[in-house]
Amino acid sequence: MAGVDESRLRQWLSKYHNPDVALRDILSVVSHYQGLVPVQETYMFNDGTPMDLVNLNGTIPVSYKGNTYNIPICIWLIDTHPKNAPICYVKPTSDMSIKPSIFVDQNGKVYLPYLHDWAPGSSELLGLIQVMIVTFGDQPPVFARPKESEMPYPSNSFMPQPGGNYMAPYPPTSYPPTSAYGGYPPYPPTSNMPYSSFTPYPAPYPSYAGSGFGGPSASVGGTGTIKDEHIRESLLTAIEEKLMRRMKEQFQQNQAELETLKRTQEELKQGKMKLNTILSRLEKEQNDLDKNITLLKDKEQELDKAIERLSNEEEIDVDDAVTTTAPLYKQLLNAFAEEAALEDAIYYMGEALRCGVIDLDVFLRQVRTLSRKQFMLRALMQKCRQKAGLSV
Incomplete structure (x- = not known):
């Protein structure tokens, strides 16, 4: 990754919708696969629209029959990356030929379930390359061109060079099915590509001229015939990968739903405890209210009886009503009445002095006499209350 000019790469990605995500994915890829280098070139879409896009150009290591090639x-990264899947090609050198299969067409365009099921957030460039390595390890996309039949790469194939404008060719829509594959059904077209949709996977050819496949420094020996077991292993690998991915997504979804249900259960438990507390308090208040209502009804009945009894009795003499039941109480009552009378007398003596009815000497002499008697009466009342056990 030391050879990557990050500032220039940021400038190339400035027109992308998510430049930070695209930059992070590219740096992650070049740190793991130093054979890939980011380059900005012009890509021509099928509708004739040109666009300056960043692509990862180079080689990836693929293990085949114990050797690494x-x-x-x-x-190519679309400007909407990672919302839409990248566009991938195999770029054979002059001494190679493309080996068409269900994953690579005769023009070198790559078709993978990983690309078809590309999902933002769960799909990434590093995972795409790893899938390509595994897939190409089962079905090599190129083979070494025999020297006697060496021919230049077809002019209509996609072979971009730095700084050039190139038209992405239309891949063939179908290939005649062979008995080895029985008309393998194509993948359905994807809906997340903004410019052009995938074409169906072409059926593979049964065999190709050549003795093997390889990279710049290696070749694979053999007849180049794709056997039934190769197709079977590739299909099993693709199906297993897709099932594992869907199982993982389903597991994560179920896990999230389970966590939500657990939180909802805890909230319901807490709500139940609060409701039980409120119901207990309301029940206690209801019991207290019933008791108070019963008590009030009893008191009301007592009042009704007292009123009825009083209405049937004769009138009561006021003097008889205040008659004391003991001599001590009678003495206390008389002393209280006499002390109250002396209080009134002293008040009216002051009024007489103010009006000039009596002179000052008479007022003082009478008030002194009355006050002394009032003091004696108050002392007598206090002593009577002590004897009777009343509050002083």
Whole structure:
């Protein structure tokens, strides 16, 4: 990654919708696969629209029959990355030929379930390259061109060079099915590509001229015939990967739903405890209210009886009503009445002095006499209350 000019790469990605995400994905890829280098070139879409895009150009290591080969590829990042899947090509050198299969057409364009099921957030460039390495390890996308039949790469194939404008060719829509594959059904077209949709996967050819496949420094020996077991292993690998991915997504979804249900259960438990507390308090208040209502009804009945009894009795003499039941109480009552009378007398003596009815000497002499008697009466009342056990 030391050879990557990050500032220039940021400038290339400035027109992308998510430049930070694209930069992070590219740096992650070049740190793991130093054979890939980011380059900005012009890509021509099928509708004739040109666009300056960043691509990862170079080789990836692929293991085949115990040997490691460098497979040349080119990965174009759409400006909406990572919302839409990249566009991938195999770029054979002059001594190689493309080996068409269900994953690579005769023009070198790559078709993978990983690209078809590309999902933002779960799909990334590093995972795409790893899938390509595994897939190409089962079905090599190129083979070494025999020297006697060496021919230049077809002019209509996609072979971008730095700084050039190139038209991405239309891949063939179908190939005649062979008995080895029985008309393998194509993948359905994807809906997340903004400019052009994938074409169906072409059926592979049964065999190709050549003795093997390889990268710039290696070749694979053999007849180049794709056997039934190769197709079977590739299909099993693709199906297993897709099932594992869907199982993982389903597991994560179920896990999230389970966490939500657990939180909802805890909230319901807390709500139940609060409701039980409120119901207990209301029940206690209801019991207290019933008791108070019963008590008030009893008191009301007592009042009704007292009123009825009083209405049936004769009138009561006021003097008889205040008659004391003991001599001590009678003495206390008389002393209280006499002390109250002396209080009134002293008040009216002051009024007489103010009006000039009596002179000052008479007022003082009478008030002194009355006050002394009032003091004696108050002392007598206090002593009577002590004897009777009343508050002083």
